[in-house]
Amino acid sequence: MNRAWIADAVRDLRVLQITTADRIHIYPSFQVRDGQIVPGLELVLLELVNGSCSRLMWAQWLNRPRNRSDGETRRRIGELAAGHIDSLVKEARYTAAAWDAEGTVRSPWTHQIDTVTSFIVKTWDPKNGEEQL
Incomplete structure (x- = not known):
């Protein structure tokens, strides 16, 4: 994944990018499994953007632990990775x-994160001069 691929993927909502208050772009690691973006993530993000522009809200929605009807507690991103795309x-x-019916788009910096999320840190590859995930 090089810088051009990531820029295109972020623009097309195939990858979730969160921008910090100091303008640093971070890419949550939960969206990557076995070196690939979780299948179906793009379809989910294309729906969520219709309710809120807050990518932090999207990350929270994907990661919040919740009880399911079978008694299990799972995160939505885990269910997506397991193939429950539809x-x-x-x-x-x-x-x-x-979210849209609430009539407000929440700022990502006004809400407390209630789950711990790990992040992929960008690194610089001196051989080809590109950022890598």
């Missing part, structure tokens, strides 16, 4: 509609 896209659509 149900997560539908859930993202409903969530976006609810």
Whole structure:
């Protein structure tokens, strides 16, 4: 994944990028499994953008532990990685509609994060002069 690929993927909402208050771009590691972007992430992000522009809210939505009807506690990103794409896209659509109905777009810097999330840090590859994930 080079800088051009990442820029295109962020623009197309294939990859989640969060920009900090000091303008540093970070890429949550939860969206990568076995060296690949979690399948279906793009479809979910394309739904969530309809309800909020806060990418931090998207990250929280994907990572919040929650109880399921089978008694298990799972995160949505884990379910997406397990192949439950259609149900997560539908859930993202409903969530976006609810966020939109609230009539406010929350700033990502005004809400406390209630889960710990790990992040991929950009590194510089001196051989080819590009940032790498």
